[in-house]
Amino acid sequence: MSAYAWMWVAIVAAGLLSWATKLTGHSVPEAWLENPRVHRIAAFVTVALLSALVAVQTFASGGGLTVDARLAAVAVAAVLLWRRAPFIVVVAGAAAVAAGLRALGWG
Amino acid sequence: MAGVRLDATRQQALSVSLATGAYGLSFGALSVAAGLDVWQTAALSLLVFSGGSQFAFVGVIGAGGGAAASVATSTFLGLRNGFYGVGLAPVLRPMRGWRKAWGAQVTIDESTAVALAQPAEDVEARRAGFWWTGVGVFVAWNAITVLGALLGTRIGDPADWGLDAAAAAAFLALVWPRLAHRRAQAVAAASCLLALALTPIAPPGVPVLAAAVVAVVAGWGHPRPEKVPE
Numbered sequence: 001m002s003a004y005a006w007m008w009v010a011i012v013a014a015g016l017l018s019w020a021t022k023l024t025g026h027s028v029p030e031a032w033l034e035n036p037r038v039h040r041i042a043a044f045v046t047v048a049l050l051s052a053l054v055a056v057q058t059f060a061s062g063g064g065l066t067v068d069a070r071l072a073a074v075a076v077a078a079v080l081l082w083r084r085a086p087f088i089v090v091v092a093g094a095a096a097v098a099a100g101l102r103a104l105g106w107g
Numbered sequence: 108m109a110g111v112r113l114d115a116t117r118q119q120a121l122s123v124s125l126a127t128g129a130y131g132l133s134f135g136a137l138s139v140a141a142g143l144d145v146w147q148t149a150a151l152s153l154l155v156f157s158g159g160s161q162f163a164f165v166g167v168i169g170a171g172g173g174a175a176a177s178v179a180t181s182t183f184l185g186l187r188n189g190f191y192g193v194g195l196a197p198v199l200r201p202m203r204g205w206r207k208a209w210g211a212q213v214t215i216d217e218s219t220a221v222a223l224a225q226p227a228e229d230v231e232a233r234r235a236g237f238w239w240t241g242v243g244v245f246v247a248w249n250a251i252t253v254l255g256a257l258l259g260t261r262i263g264d265p266a267d268w269g270l271d272a273a274a275a276a277a278f279l280a281l282v283w284p285r286l287a288h289r290r291a292q293a294v295a296a297a298s299c300l301l302a303l304a305l306t307p308i309a310p311p312g313v314p315v316l317a318a319a320v321v322a323v324v325a326g327w328g329h330p331r332p333e334k335v336p337e
Contacts, residue, residue, distance in 0.1 A: 010174035011147055014164055015154025017182040023211040025192020026202060033196050041326030044294050045319055046194040049187050050220055050282040051295035052302035052318035057275035060306050060314075073272035074279060081283050088122045094276030098269030 068107030073098040116225055116232045120239035123217050123281075126273055127158070128247025133265045134161055135255020141169030145256040152252040156245060157215055160185040163311060184312040190319060191219040198222055198233045213241025220281035290325060297321045 001009075032038050058074045059065045073094040080090045101107055131152065138148040143165060155161050160181040167177040191214050202210050218241035225232040255262065265271065286292050298318035305314040 006174050007143065007147060007168075008150075010164075010178050011150050011154065014151070014160070014178045014181045015156075017178065018155045018157055018160055018185045018188070019208075019212055021182065021185050021189045022192060022214040023208070025189040025194075025214065026196070026199070026207060026211050028193050028196070030200070033193070037326060041323050042190075042193045042196070044291070044322035044325045045190045046219060046223055047282060047285050047291050048294050048298040048318040048322040048325075049190060049315060050216070050278055051298040052315045053216060054275050054278045054282065055299035055302045056306060056314055057271065057278065059303055063311075064307050065303060069269070070272040070275060073269060074275050077276035077279055081280055087119050087277075087280050090280045091122060091126060091273050091277045095269035095273035098272035099267065100269075102267060102269070 069098040069101035070107070072101055072107070116221070116236045117239050119224070120221055120236055120243050123221055123240050123277060124243030124247045126270070126277060127217055127244045128251045129268075129270055130158060130265060130274070131248045131251035132255035132258070132262055134158065134165075135252040135257070136259055136262055137162065137169070138165040138252075139256045139259050141165040143168065145253065148256040149249070149253050152249045155181060155185070156212055156248070157185045157188060158248075159312070180311070183310075186312070187216075187316055187319075188214050191215075195219060195222060195237065198230060198237060210237075210241070213238075213245050215241065215244065216278065217241075217244050220278055224281040224284050226284075294321055294325045297325075 033042065054074070058070050059067070061068070076097045077090045077094040080093050085093070098107075134152070135148055138151065138161075139145065143151070148165075151161050151164060155164065163184045164177045164181040167180050172180075192211065195214065199210060218237045221240040222233045222237035225236045227233075282295065286295055298321045301321060302314040302318055305317055309317070
């Protein structure tokens with residue numbers, strides 16, 4: 001097979017595995033979920049994964065950690081959230097802070 | 108009141124869809140730069156449909172890696188989507204047939220986060236948040252991926268527009284309402300610290316996935332019912 005054909009095989013395989021992963025979560029038997037311990041863990045899992053995602057998106061850079069415009073932007077977002085600003089204001093505010101700082105040559 | 112709340116949910120779903128979709132521009136451009144053609148790039152967005160996995164796939168190809176390595180990395184980065192289906196069970200079940208197949212495909216960070224950002228007692232709003240965000244991101248991401256692939260490197264860096272910081276802020280905003288209780292705050296803080304500690308030493312994907320361990324530790328004991336984020 002040509003390299004081009006192999007690339008298509010890889011794309012379809014990655015797609016199938018991605019979908020199968022997602023489907024597995026939706027197919028966990030009801031009986032397991034009724035276990036209070038599994039129920040509690042499942043409730044915490046989303047908070048844990050999404051919080052970790054925020055941390056990585058704020059600090060990770062090419063396999064290391066770095067402090068740059070993203071931290072200032074996320075800090076502003078946190079203040080806006082604390083002040084109960086609407087979602088779109090929080091997101092736009094963070095983008096504006098990061099873009100502004102970078103335009104000035106910081107981070 | 109229900110109507111007002113549903114509108115806020117859909118507004119949130121729409122803003123998340125557009126902000127995430129905008130990143131499709133950079134994925135499309137990167138994928139073509141890595142050597143894939145426009146059709147292959149579009150197929151990755153349609154079939155894999157998970158940003159982190161797709162960036163990893165073309166990243167491995169671009170770095171000269173083989174097909175097997177790109178599939179393995181992409182799959183590993185998508186494992187967290189499997190956990191989301193479990194967390195979403197009270198919101199989405201029962202799902203069968205095509206609805207389940209399609210629901211699984213749009214189970215990603217964004218649809219999960221918007222669903223769980225809605226009040227726990229309002230299952231309708233949570234379900235609307237999941238579907239509107241899932242389908243909204245799917246449409247925007249796929250359309251804008253093609254645009255990025257066609258424009259290639261002529262587009263600028265999304266970071267110049269602060270879109271990377273906007274993504275982090277959006278997830279913070281979505282997880283925020285879940286952090287009302289001490290135990291949830293502790294889980295969030297421990298997850299952040301663990302992910303950051305692992306970032307310099309573990310392969311991509313591991314730091315976020317490892318946070319599931321924090322959830323297991325926190326959920327193992329017997330907290331009073333109000334301490335569990337619904």
